[in-house]
Amino acid sequence: MKVTFYGTRGSIPVSDRDFVQVGGNTPSLLVTFASGRVAILDAGTGIRNLGNDMLAGSHEQFDNIFVGLSHTHWDHIQGFPFFKLAYDARRHFTIAICGKGRHAEKLENLFGMQMQREFFPTRLEKMGAEMTFWAPDVSRHTTPGGVTVVASKQNHPGDSYGYRFEDAGKTLVYCTDVEHVDGIDPSVVALARDADLLIHDAQYTPAELRGKKGWGHSSWEQAVAVAEQAGVKKLALFHHDPEHTDSLLLKIEKDCRRQFPEAFLAREGAQIQL
Ligand SMILES: [Zn+2]
Numbered sequence: 356m357k358v359t360f361y362g363t364r365g366s367i368p369v370s371d372r373d374f375v376q377v378g379g380n381t382p383s384l385l386v387t388f389a390s391g392r393v394a395i396l397d398a399g400t401g402i403r404n405l406g407n408d409m410l411a412g413s414h415e416q417f418d419n420i421f422v423g424l425s426h427t428h429w430d431h432i433q434g435f436p437f438f439k440l441a442y443d444a445r446r447h448f449t450i451a452i453c454g455k456g457r458h459a460e461k462l463e464n465l466f467g468m469q470m471q472r473e474f475f476p477t478r479l480e481k482m483g484a485e486m487t488f489w490a491p492d493v494s495r496h497t498t499p500g501g502v503t504v505v506a507s508k509q510n511h512p513g514d515s516y517g518y519r520f521e522d523a524g525k526t527l528v529y530c531t532d533v534e535h536v537d538g539i540d541p542s543v544v545a546l547a548r549d550a551d552l553l554i555h556d557a558q559y560t561p562a563e564l565r566g567k568k569g570w571g572h573s574s575w576e577q578a579v580a581v582a583e584q585a586g587v588k589k590l591a592l593f594h595h596d597p598e599h600t601d602s603l604l605l606k607i608e609k610d611c612r613r614q615f616p617e618a619f620l621a622r623e624g625a626q627i628q629l
């Protein structure tokens with residue numbers, strides 16, 4: 356399995372010069388499985404470059420590209436209108452929120468709403484690609500392409516879902532937009548158990564977290580605690596705060612590595628082979 360980060364910033368895209376090293380696009384990742392098939396995680400502004408790269412590489416997969424969403428907060432869907440592959444009538448996407456107890460019955464409406472006339476010049480139904488909106492109410496799924504994904508509901512305003520992919524003996528876990536209340540949430544640790552790579556929300560410093568109760572995010576220290584308790588091999592700090600400059604993030608990475616040497620900042624453009 357291979358993971359490519361196209362957007363790692365939380366909340367809102369940033370483009371100022373103090374942010375270019377780590378990157379300013381909101382969440383979107385490309386996952387390449389052992390079979391060569393791909394899946395996309397989240398559709399923040401990073402999905403624009405993701406689509407452009409797939410087009411430049413003349414990407415051959417047309418049927419059923421799985422787009423798994425952690426949730427539908429704006430920073431996780433706002434890039435979709437600029438995803439060129441969705442304007443290609445030969446392509447088919449399954450856009451999904453997976454997991455028990457999800458509130459995603461209106462997933463198609465939410466995608467349609469951000470492209471309604473008042474906000475955007477083109478309608479969702481005019482984009483061209485075939486889209487299946489999928490919100491199964493179970494926690495274990497098989498993606499189009501036959502990869503197992505386990506989903507787990509997370510504590511976040513309006514709920515979010517963490518995903519665990521297992522493919523060819525490797526495990527990737529994606530837990531963004533998650534708040535730990537009363538210590539580390541054991542369900543997040545269970546999802547991340549023995550993962551080769553855990554991508555975890557690390558929006559705040561421990562000091563910032565104290566003033567952000569109920570905002571739905573984690574500190575880098577909590578991300579490390581999950582990684583340690585779950586016995587993961589590598590930890591990617593993700594969903595960087597839009598106020599965190601490159602120099603602050605590099606300091607966070609340094610502090611974090613003192614506790615967990617296999618931790619690193621999820622940087623836009625980085626590729627991790629598992
Ligand atoms: Zn977010």
Ligand SMILES: [Zn+2]
Nearest residue numbers: 428511532571
């Ligand atoms: Zn959110």
